Amino acid sequence: MEGFGVHTxxxxxHWDRAGAERTIPAAAAYKMDFIEIALLNTAIxxxxxxxxLLAKHEMxxxxxxxxxxxxxxxxxxxxxxxxxxxxxxxxxxxGAEALSGVTYGGIGERTxxxxxxxxxxxxxxxxxxxxxxxxxxxxAFGIEPVNRYENHLxxxxxxxxxxxxxxxxxxxxxxxxxxxxxxEEKGAANGILDAREHLRYIHLSESDRGTPGEGTCDWDEVYxxxxxxxxxxxxxxxxxxxxxxxxxxxxxxxxPVAQSFEEVMDKGLPFLRNKAAQYRLx
Numbered sequence: 001m002e003g004f005g006v007h008t009x010x011x012x013x014h015w016d017r018a019g020a021e022r023t024i025p026a027a028a029a030y031k032m033d034f035i036e037i038a039l040l041n042t043a044i045x046x047x048x049x050x051x052x053l054l055a056k057h058e059m060x061x062x063x064x065x066x067x068x069x070x071x072x073x074x075x076x077x078x079x080x081x082x083x084x085x086x087x088x089x090x091x092x093x094x095g096a097e098a099l100s101g102v103t104y105g106g107i108g109e110r111t112x113x114x115x116x117x118x119x120x121x122x123x124x125x126x127x128x129x130x131x132x133x134x135x136x137x138x139x140a141f142g143i144e145p146v147n148r149y150e151n152h153l154x155x156x157x158x159x160x161x162x163x164x165x166x167x168x169x170x171x172x173x174x175x176x177x178x179x180x181x182x183x184e185e186k187g188a189a190n191g192i193l194d195a196r197e198h199l200r201y202i203h204l205s206e207s208d209r210g211t212p213g214e215g216t217c218d219w220d221e222v223y224x225x226x227x228x229x230x231x232x233x234x235x236x237x238x239x240x241x242x243x244x245x246x247x248x249x250x251x252x253x254x255x256p257v258a259q260s261f262e263e264v265m266d267k268g269l270p271f272l273r274n275k276a277a278q279y280r281l282x
Contacts, residue, residue, distance in 0.1 A: 001034070001062060001097055001201055001234035002232060002233060002234060003033025003034060003282065004032060004033050004034075004237075004272075004273060004276065005033055005034035005060075006027055006030070006035060006036070006237045006238075006265075006269070007035075007036045007038065007064075007236060007237065007239075008027075008035050008038055009239075009240050010023075010026075010261050010264065011023040011026055011261065013038050013040065014040075014041070015037055015039065015040070015041070015045050016046070017046050020050045020053055021053065023035065024050075024053045024054060024056075024057050024059055025053075028057040028058070028059055030265055033060060034059065034060035034061055034062060034236075035059060035060075035061050035062075036064055036236050036238070037050075037061055037064070037094070038063075038064060039063040039064065039087050039090065039091065040066075042086055042090045047090055047093035048093070050094045054094070054095055055095070060097060061094065061095065061096040061097065062096055062098040062099070062140075062234065062236075063087065063090075063100075063101075064099070064101030065087055065099070065101045065102070066101055066102035066105070066106050067103070067105055067106050068083070069109070071083040072105050072106050073104050073122055073123045073126035073127070074104075074105055074109070074119035074120075074122050074123055076122075077123070077125045078126075080104075080123075080126040080130075081126050081129045084099070084103060084126070084130040084133070085129075085133050088139060088141075089137070091137075091139055092138075092139055096139070097139060097140060098139055098140035098142060098201070099134065099139060099142070100141070100142030100143070100144060100173075100175040100201060101144050102146055102150075102151060103127070103141070103144075104126070104127060104143050104154060104163070105151050105153050106151065107146070107151065108150060108151075108251075109150075109152065109153070110151065110152045111152060113152075124163065124166045127163065127167045127169070127172065128168070128169060131167065131169035132169070134171060135171050140200070141171060141172055141173070142172065142174065142175040142201055143160050143164070143172060143173075143174065144160075144175040144177060144180075145157060145159060145174075145176065146180050147179075147180045147183040148184065149183075149252060150180075155180070155184045156185060157174060157176060157181075157192065157194040157195035157199075158195070160174045160198070161174065161195055161198055172198070173199070173200035173233075174198040174199045175200070175201040175203070176191060176195060176201075176203070177202065177203035177205055177238070178203060178204055178205050178206075179203065179205035179206065179209055179217075179238075181222075182216065182217050187221065188217070188218060188221050188222045188225065189224075192222070192225040192226060192229065192231075193225065193229070196229040196231075199231065200234070201236065202231075202234070202235060202236070203236050203237075204235055204236065204238065204272050205217075205238040206239065208257050209238075209239055209251075209257045210257035210258040210268075211239065211258045211263055211264050211268040212237065212269075212271050212272050214267075219271075220275070223276065223278070223279040224279060226279065226281055227279040227280060231281065235272075235276060237268065237272055239264045239268060240253055240257060
């Protein structure tokens with residue numbers, strides 16, 4: 001997981017044949033190193049079709065997801081394990097390198113109360129089994145802290161590290177996201193420093209999830225700290241343009257955050273790439 005990538009939400013949130021055919025050539029035209037496939041419904045994925053398209057366009061891939069409510073690890077660890085194993089198998093079949101995201105819970109999962117020890121124990125149980133399966137497949141496995149409005153369980157880099165250490169698996173990595181960090185961390189640098197020993201992947205997302213460079217994220221702080229720790233992982237631009245209602249609800253995205261995907265790709269992508277080059281990350 002190295003280089004510069006883009007989340008497939010730029011073109012689709014439905015990874016069926018049509019979504020893959022629209023997205024992979026478009027990402028290749030922008031000379032992306034990899035794409036991040038939103039693996040929200042494995043039933044519609046034609047893995048062989050995706051694998052062939054990726055090979056044709058010399059494109060690498062990772063996958064990401066949030067657990068559906070019936071499989072939230074905090075209350076149903078066995079259901080979470082089954083869901084994650086199914087998603088990992090599909091990830092492997094597509095030829096993707098990793099599965100990450102809110103792999104410990106749901107986007108929109110909140111009880112209205114502080115997390116309990118029982119919830120964390122259940123999550124650790126699910127992640128341990130998932131990490132074991134990932135290792136057997138030869139793919140990487142990550143967890144992404146998200147903000148308090150989307151999930152009440154893991155919101156910061158240090159919380160992700162605590163969970164990894166609780167699980168004790170040596171193949172779980174931290175996946176940070178600048179949008180969530182802008183809300184939760186006491187400065188983006190602190191989040192990166194807290195996670196550095198496990199950090200292998202980061203979403204580059206603006207404070208409003210729109211066009212990078214047009215919000216309040218401190219990009220120099222982000223990039224300078226990544227450079228300082230010698231970061232060599234994946235840099236993935238994530239801006240949400242195409243939001244089906246069920247996803248928009250979980251993310252609390254109620255209005256367009258950019259005029260078009262062209263605006264994000266033609267303005268935001270060069271901004272992020274130039275910053276990465278400035279700090280010698282690419």
